[in-house]
Amino acid sequence: MVKLAAKCILAGDPAVGKTALAQMFRSDGTHFQKNYTLTTGVDLVVKVVPVPDTNDSVELFIFDSAGKELFSEMLDKLWESPNVLCLVFDVTNEQSFSSCSKWLEKARAQAPGISLPGVLVGTKMDLTGRRTVDSAQARAWALSQGLECFETSVKEMDSYEAPFHCLAKQFYQLYREKVDMFHTLV
Template sequence: MVKLAAKCILAGDPAVGKTALAQIFRSDGAHFQKSYTLTTGMDLVVKTVPVPDTGDSVELFIFDSAGKELFSEMLDKLWESPNVLCLVYDVTNEESFNNCSKWLEKARSQAPGISLPVGVLVGNKTDLAGRRAVDSAEARAWALGQGLECFETSVKEMENFEAPFHCLAKQFHQLYREKVEVFRALA
């Protein structure tokens, strides 16, 4: 049984639901806060995620970062060397989706010289279907082009909020297993 630790950056524009996603994941869906104050820096959520069929687990250190540029400049140190990335956009806000490329580039720039191979794109607020502005297929195509898994969720309706984090834990664990195999082959 192996317990790994992964630094996860939660990134995206303000008011897309990053904090709600992190908080509902931490509470296993037990607590949806109806109102949030704007994150003005960084909140840390820690949760251990079991990796199916292995007996292993990944402790995700989820850094929920402010979406405002004013604050993101102060966060460069906290963003250094992430292991995994969770990009969040609001399915009713096309600009928040378009800005995901900026957030992805920022995250990648924090790990110079190494690639950031593990990440997910999360479209939140699917409960607002009548106001949808971002097509699911378009988001999926962009995510795949960036090497990201794609998910849609409604934190408010508690739908699919665990899947992105379980995917990140599984992907991170797979990278660990691959590195162990490389080291074994060298021995």
Template sequence: MVKLAAKCILAGDPTVGKTALAQIFRSDGAHFQKNYTLTTGVDLVVKTVPVSDTGDSVELFIFDSAGKELFSEMLDKLWESPNVLCLVYDVTSEQSFNSCSKWLEKARSQIPGTSLPGVLVGNKADLAGRRAVDSAQAQAWALGQGLEYFETSVKEMENYEAPFHCLAKQFHHLYREKVEVFQALV
């Protein structure tokens, strides 16, 4: 049994639900806070995620970062050397979806020449009547960027764990590949 640690950057525009997603994941769905204050800087959420079919686990250090440009200079240091990325947008906001390209570029610039595994999360799926971003469009964009796609409703506690389990599995897969390369050299 192996326990790994991975630095996860949680990125996206303000008010897309990044903090709510991190908090409900940390509390195993036991805690949905209706009112949040705007994240200024970074909050750290730590949770161990079992990797299915392995007996191994990944301790995710989830850096929940401010979505405001005002704080972006401060993020550069905190975003150094990420292992995985959780990119979040609001399905009712086309602007938040369009901003994902900028957030993805910023995260990938922290580790030039290296692949950054990640997920794209469309949050607030419970607001179907106000949807502005088509699921198929978002999924196609995610796949084109090498990201897995998920839709969640933190408010309804739907699918909030899936993106993090996927990130743990992606990180574990990279670890296993590196171990195999190392063992082939020995």
């Protein structure tokens, strides 16, 4: 049985639902907070995720970071050497989706020369009447960037775990590839 640790960066504009997503995941769906204060700096969420079809697990250290530019210098230090990325936007806010390119570039700059596995997560999918970002558009962009794509509604407790399980699996696959490569050298 292997237990790995992975640093996960949770990135996106302010008020897209990053903290709600992380908190719901940590509490296994038992804790939806209706009122949030904007994250100032970084909150850390830690959770062990079992890897399907193995006895192994990945302990995700999820750095839930403020989306405000005001904190960007601090983020540079806290974002050093990420293992996986969870990029979050609000499906009712076109600007938050457009900003994903900036957030992705910033995260990838912290891991130069390394493939940074990740997911794109559209939140607030329960607000169907207010949607401004088309699912197909988000999926196409994610695919073009090498990211898996998810939509979730933390409020409705719909698919909030899937992105994190995907990240754990992606990280585990990288680990297995490195172990296999090492075995070929020996």
